[in-house]
Amino acid sequence: MLPTDTTFAALGVPAPIVEVLSGSGITAPFPIQVATLPDSLGGRDVLGRGRTGSGKTLAFSIPLVARLAASDSKRLPKRPRSLILVPTRELANQVAAVVDPMARALGMKMATIFGGVGQNPQVQALAGGLDVVIACPGRLEDLIGQGHCDLGAVEITILDEADHMADLGFLPGVKRLMDRTPKTGQRLLFSATLDNGVDVLVKRYLSDPVTHSVDPAVAPVSTMTHHVFHVQTADKAEVVRQLASGLGRSVLFTRTKHQAKKLAKQLTASGIPAVDLHGNLSQNARERNLEAFSNGTSRVMCATDIAARGIHVDDVALVVHVDPPTEHKAYLHRSGRTARAGAGGTVVTVTTPDMVGEVRTLTRQAGISPVVSQIRPGAELIAELAGPPAPHVEPAPAPEPQPQGTGGGRRRRGGGSGSGGSAAKPASSGGRSGGSGGGRPTGPARTRAELAARAGTTSAASFSARSRRGR
Structure with missing residues (x-):
């Protein structure tokens, strides 16, 4: 049985990272973190299997930042020091919200790279030198093809939700990207299952990996x-x-x-x-x-x-x-x-x-x-x-139709009709389904309260309360 009363410090997590975690109310590691951190912090390749919501984002983010901090390598233009590959834009943003406070505390720079948004900010970030790149495969391959990025200096590569990338047909692109990273680097792969070609990734890219599985593959949650x-x-x-x-x-x-x-x-x-x-x-x-x-x-x-x-x-x-x-x-x-x-x-x-x-x-x-x-x-x-019924919310009135054909202005692309309440009106154009994802227009989380907000909670206090069990 995995211990439940250990601490991040006892698992070998450096003090500055422990301080960031505790400042966000994260003090008790989850089982997948207890299982994987000693090996990942020690530089081993790791295959981690845990159901969604098991805390795997911290399980790979902590050793990523810790090992980069201990490395003597320097940031170089267009040559990131580490790479996290994820299947969707939303996951890229949410992983970034977890990594950013720890990376920032240790003076590191990170950026997200994905499609659906303009590439210029991503190109500029790469040109300035990055410690951590969190990317979806499609846009990253595009930028490499244009000469804006070189994976030859990557020390640590992480594949998150590899099975989902397989489901979306991204594995050929993942393989091409992995082939561009040094074989001597550390690699961590997290996946709920090993079917659909994920097992091929494990055999091809992980060197003598330690496997940690704290849950059956895609297990139903008991609660x-x-x-x-x-x-x-x-x-x-x-x-x-x-x-x-x-x-x-x-x-x-x-x-x-x-x-x-x-x-x-x-x-x-x-x-x-x-x-x-x-x-x-x-x-x-x-x-x-x-x-x-x-x-x-x-x-x-x-x-x-x-x-x-x-x-x-x-x-x-x-x-x-x-x-x-x-x-x-x-x-x-x-x-x-x-x-x-x-x-x-x-x-x-x-x-x-x-x-x-x-x-x-x-x-x-x-x-x-x-x-x-x-x-x-x-x-x-x-x-x-x-549960208790929510109060009725009168929908916002539909906007008046605009006359067409008389004005000289161009119609904006990427608009669309709203299908939500007045505070959030979605458009009906734009990105590819599940494809290489988009950016964080609001910028990286600069405070722990922002980390809480990015994690999807309504307040930093509620984030801290639920996070004492670990993430």
Whole structure:
């Protein structure tokens, strides 16, 4: 059994990093951190396997910063000292929010690199010399091809959510990038599973790795409760609306981008502020919607599977599978948006008569035994799971239509219609689905309070309270 009363200092974490962590209320390491830190701090290659919400971001961020601080190498233009590869823009930003306070405390420079935003700030950051680059594969390959970046000085390479990169078809690009890093460098790979070609990455790029697995691959979280609602097709929309009407945060998953956008609009129009998150949004709209959900402006997020991985917002009370996913791993990753870091959470799958068999197979493969109920609108169980009802919020009036064809100005690209409340109106154009991600227009976190905000909490105090268990 892994110890639960150890400290970061006892695991060999340098004092300046311990001070930053404790200043953010992070004092007790999670099991995956206890398991991996002695080896990763010692320079070993590590294969880490832990479910989402297990604290793996700190498990690789701490040794990354600690080992760079102990190295004699210097920052050089266009030649970063370390590389973290991630599958999505959102994950890049969230990893950056964790790394930045530690790197800043030790005088290091870092930047995020991904598509969907202009490349000039990224090019300038690389030209100035960087200790840490957090990147999605597509944009990084573009910048290397243009001569703006050289991975020949990388001392530490980290692949985060390698299985998700495989799911998105990024492995060929990952291999090309890994081939550009020195074979003598330290490499850490974190993945929930080893299928889909991830095992090839391990064999090809990790040298005598130490494997640490603190959870079964994509395990159901014990603090989740699972329900399946059998509803009539005509009742489904109203049942979903009632599930989304509570005070707590909820994430509603659909199979298509169109359905996510439509559902967010319908909920907002009915007095439940909702935002959408999917691959058709511009990067600014994605970040604006995620911020509205994180800060509580909108309590409901309607999302496709792009948000099932790497979107780490705490205190999500309810996950609703409005459309059941196509396979059980997606079910577990979607459901992992709730019950994070030891908290409780509820997962509801809404199924119509034509999908009963498919959902039964899905839950069996996922290893869960849900509570199955026949549900009509107004059922007591809906109110019980949704929690206390939130007050009705009158939707913002639609903007007046602008006359066309008479003005001389150009129409802005990347706009689009709003499908959230007045505080966050998503656009319907822009980035590729799940592709190389976007930047942090608000800049890196400069204070611990900002670190708390970036982690998706509503206040630094709540961040500190929940973080005492570790991250």
